Amino acid sequence: MSQPSRGHLRVFLGMAAGVGKTFRMLIEGHAEQEAGRDVVIGLLESHGRADTAKLAEGLSFIPRRHVSYRETSLEEMDLPAILTRAPELCLIDELAHTNSPGAEHEKRYEDVEDVLAAGIDVLSTLNVQHLESLNDQVAELSGIRVRETIPDAVLGRAEEIVLVDLPPEALLDRLRAGKVYRPDRIDAALNNFFRIENLSALREIALRQVAQEVGHKRLTTIEPVGSREETIAADAPQAVGERLLALIEPYPGAQRLIRRAWRSSHRLGAKLDLLWVQRPGRALTDEQERSLTALRQLASVLGARLLVEESDNVAETIADVARRQRSTYVVMGRSRPARGIARLRTPLPQRLMELLPGVDVRIVADRSHRPATDQP
Amino acid sequence: MTAAIVILIAAASLAAGLAIGYWLPPHGRRPAREQPTTVRRILLPFTGQAISRRSFEAAIRLAKAENATIMPAYLARVPRNLPLDAPLPAQSAAAMPLLEMIEQRASSQGITVDSRVARGRTYRDALRRLLDQEQFDRVIVSATDSPRAGLSSEDLRWLLQSVPAEILILRPAPDDTRRISANGLQGHF
Numbered sequence: 270m271s272q273p274s275r276g277h278l279r280v281f282l283g284m285a286a287g288v289g290k291t292f293r294m295l296i297e298g299h300a301e302q303e304a305g306r307d308v309v310i311g312l313l314e315s316h317g318r319a320d321t322a323k324l325a326e327g328l329s330f331i332p333r334r335h336v337s338y339r340e341t342s343l344e345e346m347d348l349p350a351i352l353t354r355a356p357e358l359c360l361i362d363e364l365a366h367t368n369s370p371g372a373e374h375e376k377r378y379e380d381v382e383d384v385l386a387a388g389i390d391v392l393s394t395l396n397v398q399h400l401e402s403l404n405d406q407v408a409e410l411s412g413i414r415v416r417e418t419i420p421d422a423v424l425g426r427a428e429e430i431v432l433v434d435l436p437p438e439a440l441l442d443r444l445r446a447g448k449v450y451r452p453d454r455i456d457a458a459l460n461n462f463f464r465i466e467n468l469s470a471l472r473e474i475a476l477r478q479v480a481q482e483v484g485h486k487r488l489t490t491i492e493p494v495g496s497r498e499e500t501i502a503a504d505a506p507q508a509v510g511e512r513l514l515a516l517i518e519p520y521p522g523a524q525r526l527i528r529r530a531w532r533s534s535h536r537l538g539a540k541l542d543l544l545w546v547q548r549p550g551r552a553l554t555d556e557q558e559r560s561l562t563a564l565r566q567l568a569s570v571l572g573a574r575l576l577v578e579e580s581d582n583v584a585e586t587i588a589d590v591a592r593r594q595r596s597t598y599v600v601m602g603r604s605r606p607a608r609g610i611a612r613l614r615t616p617l618p619q620r621l622m623e624l625l626p627g628v629d630v631r632i633v634a635d636r637s638h639r640p641a642t643d644q645p
Numbered sequence: 646m647t648a649a650i651v652i653l654i655a656a657a658s659l660a661a662g663l664a665i666g667y668w669l670p671p672h673g674r675r676p677a678r679e680q681p682t683t684v685r686r687i688l689l690p691f692t693g694q695a696i697s698r699r700s701f702e703a704a705i706r707l708a709k710a711e712n713a714t715i716m717p718a719y720l721a722r723v724p725r726n727l728p729l730d731a732p733l734p735a736q737s738a739a740a741m742p743l744l745e746m747i748e749q750r751a752s753s754q755g756i757t758v759d760s761r762v763a764r765g766r767t768y769r770d771a772l773r774r775l776l777d778q779e780q781f782d783r784v785i786v787s788a789t790d791s792p793r794a795g796l797s798s799e800d801l802r803w804l805l806q807s808v809p810a811e812i813l814i815l816r817p818a819p820d821d822t823r824r825i826s827a828n829g830l831q832g833h834f
Contacts, residue, residue: 405727405731405732405734406734406735408724408726408727409724409727409731409733409734409735409736410735412724412725412726413726414726414727470735521714521757521758521759521760524744524759524760525745525748525760528741528744528745531737531741532741535738559778559779560759562778562779563759563760563761563762566761566762566763566764567761567762569730569732569764570721570732570733570736570737570740570762570764571732571734571737571741572732572733572734572737
């Protein structure tokens, strides 16, 4: 018996509850049913919204099942029933949901994986704050830590991501009109999560996330041209995640270098490591101690990792760390002019280019050498 | 014989001159050794996405007069639900361009800048942690008439009472809304 091909996953992604993800999923479900497909609702969270419940009419339901846990009966999606029923398309709301103990899997996205593996297509919904990689950012913006998260790879495996967007003002109007939460929860929502600045920031994150996924898919679905080796070579830079290594020393100018490196890493969606190669046996001056503390502070706020290595051979040490960290860029400041016998040595950027073939070396200009401009 | 000695001496002198020239830095002058002078440090703490232009200009004037280093410090507020050492990407996105802007402006006027980032549960907590770690000769802050922006009047009172540095508080000027933000940042950053 042949294995069924994996089903397709389409995720409706939104910035927050109430933007209309479930609504959109149901509309798509109806459209697919009208096109002659066997469509079933595996799980629907209407949150008591009458419009949503009304829209679900006309689609088949698989009733929830009761899962017992510590003498308590909890309702969960009936995964075995979905697999037995084997529809062509299954609608499963709230991809990031955590199942009750006693269910087959801890997380609903794992249930969805089983459904997809059975060759059933799935439509599902997700709020952007549930993505693992964005959890810190969302918590910082909103002050609310989301507990139910899913790995980004789950979204990455979706064949389609549909952004369900709504201007923050319109969402607040919906909330005030009681279309999102029950009247007794509206005030609390407005005072906490549903603030205009939160929603604007979350909307930006959702838009960026979808753009990123689209960009990723565009790159990974390019038709191969040329030999297999050429295709692999062309795909290699896309397959490898970018990682920056910024070379620093404890002096004030390093702050600027780190800011520049951080900005670049931000644009590339790359991780940032900072490296200081300290000469052995040299005690730090008070000024250097202070600078190092300030650099540590800056690194921690930016989410960068500060590495300190003791060595006399600066170039070799940098190369070792770059290989270990799988760095794809080395960012460094302008070297001080060499003096004496040091002039005979190969400059550090050239040494690094020799030692690290395939790694870009970028030199950040020294602002103090830039001509002064007349600024208002 | 004498001519040969003279030529030899001349050649030796030339070689010595070339060697010394090669040894010295490219601009031809050995840099003056750093004098153990005390550098005055002016702290310029700020929050949010812009700083008052009045406080920035005051800091520049003082730094010029005293040959001091300006130390702009971004005060980051860590939400209570996050560990104190958690990365703060959203605040970083606002603070880094602004620090760059301050550095560009100050550097263009010949002022040395050494920036800082401090974190705490509140702006005062962040500032307190920074002041515990380092000493500053002056602290320049601008008072605000907005209770939600920056340091409150309570914070300023605390600053005056507990920080062993000269505190310069610029009174709010409702008519002066000039701010320095990252909007005027020159070049790609």
